[in-house]
Amino acid sequence: MIIAIDGPAASGKGTLAKRIAAHYGLHHLDTGQLYRAVARDTLAKGGDPADEAASLAAARALDPESLDDAALRGPKIGEAASFAARHPKVRETLRAYQRAFARRNPGAVIDGRDIGTVICPDADVKLFVTASPEERARRRYLELKQNGAKVTQDEVLDDIKTRDERDQNRAVAPLRQAEDAVLLDTTNLDIDAAFRAAIDIVDAAMGHAGQAG
Numbered sequence: 310m311i312i313a314i315d316g317p318a319a320s321g322k323g324t325l326a327k328r329i330a331a332h333y334g335l336h337h338l339d340t341g342q343l344y345r346a347v348a349r350d351t352l353a354k355g356g357d358p359a360d361e362a363a364s365l366a367a368a369r370a371l372d373p374e375s376l377d378d379a380a381l382r383g384p385k386i387g388e389a390a391s392f393a394a395r396h397p398k399v400r401e402t403l404r405a406y407q408r409a410f411a412r413r414n415p416g417a418v419i420d421g422r423d424i425g426t427v428i429c430p431d432a433d434v435k436l437f438v439t440a441s442p443e444e445r446a447r448r449r450y451l452e453l454k455q456n457g458a459k460v461t462q463d464e465v466l467d468d469i470k471t472r473d474e475r476d477q478n479r480a481v482a483p484l485r486q487a488e489d490a491v492l493l494d495t496t497n498l499d500i501d502a503a504f505r506a507a508i509d510i511v512d513a514a515m516g517h518a519g520q521a522g
Contacts, residue, residue, distance in 0.1 A: 310335060310416030312511060313424035313433075316438035317484060318387070318472045319445035319452075321495045321503055325438060326420035328504050329511065331344075333418075340411045340421030340428070341390065343403050345381040346371055346481050348389035358393040367393075368402040384453060384460065384468070390474055397481045404428060422476055425487035434514040435490035436507060444496045 312329060316322040323339050324410075330337035347367045348358045356363030380386065381508035393399055407428045411417050419428065425435035440448075453460055476484040486492060491510045495503040 311411050311429050311499040312416075312418040312434045313429045313432035313435070313487075313490070314417060314418065314420040314436045315422055315425050316420075317422075317445065317476065317488070318469055319449040320438045320440050320501065321448070322438040323419045324453065324500055325503055325507050326418045328383060329507055330375070330418040332398040332417070333511075335415060336410065336413050336417040338407065338417060338419045340403075340407055340419060340424065341404070342376040342381055342391040343371065344394040345386050346376055346378070347399060347403075348386055349378070349381060351393065354391060359390040361398060364396050364399045365402065370397045371403075372459050374407065382456070388468065395475070395479045395481070399401040399480055420485040423482035426485060426491045427482045430487070431443060434511050435487050436493055436510060437486040437496060438493045440494060440496040441465045442466060442473065445469050481485050
């Protein structure tokens with residue numbers, strides 16, 4: 310069973326993906342962490358994530374065991390990751406790992422920006438999780454503030470809009486909703502309500518799949 314969850318930054322897809330994976334007893338992979346880790350390792354070696362050769366070297370040497378590094382959640386790494394993610398060869402290098410992860414038994418919940426369209430186009434269930442830029446900025450601001458970051462909500466909103474533009478307009482694997490993905494707008498939903506809505510969508514999709522089989 311493969312559940313693909315896509316959506317823009319701070320839409321809540323990561324939190325939802327973790328809870329959905331726990332609910333169904335599936336593995337979980339936040340693919341954004343892969344690109345953040347590439348950016349982290351590129352910067353650590355004095356490279357520029359905007360440089361494809363430097364990012365590619367980091368991607369090829371990436372240690373999946375390092376994806377739990379708390380430093381990956383920082384805003385600077387997030388910004389750098391959006392540059393690393395633009396490189397076709399970097400995405401190609403990380404694609405094999407993501408697809409192998411998806412095939413783990415008994416299944417996986419994978420979230421990112423191109424899961425339903427590129428990584429797992431044949432996923433059993435596809436969700437596209439979104440929210441208004443203002444609401445996403447509010448959530449990210451509260452998260453950053455709680456972690457001690459000195460940033461204003463307006464600055465976070467500007468960053469969100471910039472990230473959206475970059476993700477939606479990159480040449481390779483741009484952020485978009487797969488044709489067979491179900492849209493889940495969490496603008497007016499707290500995490501519990503969004504989780505219940507997501508479970509209803511997954512259960513309905515699996516029920517239809519069972520009937521079809």
